[in-house]
Amino acid sequence: MEPSVLSAALLIARKDLAIEFRTRTAFFSAVVFGVLGAAIFYFAWDPTSVPALDLAPGVLWVIFTFAGLLGLQRSFNVELSDRAIDGLLASPVPREAIYLGKALANLVFVGAVEVVAILAVALFYSMPFGTHVFALGLLALLAAVGLVAVGTLFSAMVVNTRLAELLLPVLSLPFFVPIVMPAAQATAKLLAGRPVVEVAGWLKVLIAFDIVFVVACTLAFPFTLEE
Amino acid sequence: MSESVVRDSTPATVPAERYAAGGIDWLLVVAILAVIGTFIRAIYFTPVEATQGPAQKIFYVHAPSAFVALYLAFALVAVASALFLWLKDLKLDRVAASSAEVGVVFTTVVLTTGPIWGKEIWGTWWTWDARLTATLFLWFLFVGYLVMRGAIEDRMMRARYSAVLGLLGALLIPFIHLSVYLFRTLHPMPIVLKPSAPSLPPGMLHTLLFAFGSFALLYVALLRFRYRLAAARDELDAREGA
Numbered sequence: 001m002e003p004s005v006l007s008a009a010l011l012i013a014r015k016d017l018a019i020e021f022r023t024r025t026a027f028f029s030a031v032v033f034g035v036l037g038a039a040i041f042y043f044a045w046d047p048t049s050v051p052a053l054d055l056a057p058g059v060l061w062v063i064f065t066f067a068g069l070l071g072l073q074r075s076f077n078v079e080l081s082d083r084a085i086d087g088l089l090a091s092p093v094p095r096e097a098i099y100l101g102k103a104l105a106n107l108v109f110v111g112a113v114e115v116v117a118i119l120a121v122a123l124f125y126s127m128p129f130g131t132h133v134f135a136l137g138l139l140a141l142l143a144a145v146g147l148v149a150v151g152t153l154f155s156a157m158v159v160n161t162r163l164a165e166l167l168l169p170v171l172s173l174p175f176f177v178p179i180v181m182p183a184a185q186a187t188a189k190l191l192a193g194r195p196v197v198e199v200a201g202w203l204k205v206l207i208a209f210d211i212v213f214v215v216a217c218t219l220a221f222p223f224t225l226e227e
Numbered sequence: 228m229s230e231s232v233v234r235d236s237t238p239a240t241v242p243a244e245r246y247a248a249g250g251i252d253w254l255l256v257v258a259i260l261a262v263i264g265t266f267i268r269a270i271y272f273t274p275v276e277a278t279q280g281p282a283q284k285i286f287y288v289h290a291p292s293a294f295v296a297l298y299l300a301f302a303l304v305a306v307a308s309a310l311f312l313w314l315k316d317l318k319l320d321r322v323a324a325s326s327a328e329v330g331v332v333f334t335t336v337v338l339t340t341g342p343i344w345g346k347e348i349w350g351t352w353w354t355w356d357a358r359l360t361a362t363l364f365l366w367f368l369f370v371g372y373l374v375m376r377g378a379i380e381d382r383m384m385r386a387r388y389s390a391v392l393g394l395l396g397a398l399l400i401p402f403i404h405l406s407v408y409l410f411r412t413l414h415p416m417p418i419v420l421k422p423s424a425p426s427l428p429p430g431m432l433h434t435l436l437f438a439f440g441s442f443a444l445l446y447v448a449l450l451r452f453r454y455r456l457a458a459a460r461d462e463l464d465a466r467e468g469a
Contacts, residue, residue, distance in 0.1 A: 150395070153391070153395075157375075157388050157391070157392075158375075158378075160379070160381075160384060161375065161378040161379050161388075162378045162379075162380070163374075163378045167371075167374065167375060167378055170371045170374055170375075171371045171375060173367070174364050174367045174368040174371060174399065174403075175368075175395070175399055177364050177402075177403055177406065178399070178402035178403055178405065178406040181406045181407070182406055182409075185409075201409060202409070205402070205405055205406055205409070208402070209402050212398055212402075213395075213398070216394075216395060216398055217395070220391045220394065220395065223312055223387050223390070223391050224387065224388060224391060226384070
């Protein structure tokens with residue numbers, strides 16, 4: 001009996017997360033990269049003229065984006081060895097389920113990196129916690145969904161090309177503009193203690209982006225596979 | 228997924244000479260003459276704008292280039308990409324690739340002429356205004372498209388991936404516009420393609436319309452030229468592979 005799309009997707013996500021959990025190489029690299037980035041960015045500005053807190057939103061989102069790319073790169077790389085992807089394609093699951101499963105695993109990965117990065121930036125840039133924890137969490141989740149939706153599809157594509165490591169950021173970053181810009185702007189407003197209403201416009205952009213690109217990338221994914 | 232057969236509707240029996248670079252591409256010649264005519268008209272036979280002075284004349288290159296890149300070139304990439312995923316005809320892939328390349332050239336013209344005008348009128352080469360930012364990211368998007376095409380060896384894979392990227396790019400453009408417009412904008416507002424009547428004196432308007440026409444013609448000529456090159460390359464690959 002063919003499993004449903006959702007249960008197949010969960011199965012694939014569990015497989016990817018199990019691989020990652022047993023090796024933990026990508027997660028640790030991404031976390032170290034994130035913390036290192038947060039530390040290095042601090043010295044890129046004159047701390048006497050720009051308060052650390054004003055830099056925090058930008059630093060946070062630049063780090064998320066790049067750390068996320070590290071994880072996404074790996075998503076389809078793990079399928080290269082022994083041509084494991086052929087096994088996935090031969091299995092009786094819909095193609096869309098492979099994409100959704102991969103995306104789900106990536107979402108967990110990016111989410112975990114986000115948590116560590118937020119803590120690192122909060123520590124280094126004395127970010128005030130407490131005021132809008134829920135709104136910030138929602139923002140991070142919405143942004144992560146968009147990043148992962150587009151990034152997972154591109155990861156599947158670039159793995160078959162020369163220049164894979166370089167091509168993923170070149171293709172993905174223009175797509176991350178409507179994610180990073182609203183996320184950074186909204187984060188800045190929330191950290192400044194403004195009411196959540198003021199960032200409603202940015203949140204709507206993120207929600208619309210998520211809906212459009214999750215659907216579009218799920219539909220587009222089967223076209224990126226070899227027949 | 229149903230089985231997908233990629234085909235190439237250009238018959239294999241077409242002799243290579245058809246695409247050979249012999250002969251003169253008269254459409255291209257006419258288009259170049261029309262663009263030269265536009266320049267002469269804009270420089271010598273169009274009134275100088277009262278407040279901006281001669282700097283305003285760059286507008287007759289800038290605006291039509293933007294029009295061609297956005298509304299013709301990149302729109303055609305999206306349409307041809309969508310049709311390719313549906314019909315699986317390599318002809319459509321060549322159209323999309325050619326249009327993307329010509330579109331990048333016109334966008335580069337937009338991004339070059341804009342700052343030259345901006346330095347004179349705004350006092351700065353570049354500003355992170357909504358339209359400038361959106362155009363820049365559009366340029367990045369399609370340069371990425373071309374880079375990706377160059378990085379894929381397999382012809383069919385290149386066509387499929389390009390079509391996916393071309394289509395997603397079309398979905399991305401409204402989002403880039405939306406997010407950059409939530410910033411304030413400094414760019415002059417549209418003066419021809421707007422709901423009320425065009426607010427340009429007739430002399431300037433006619434020059435501008437003439438410029439739109441000649442640039443559109445140049446686009447079509449370059450697209451045709453580039454398409455033939457793509458077709459010739461595909462045929463060469465097919466013969467080498469055979």
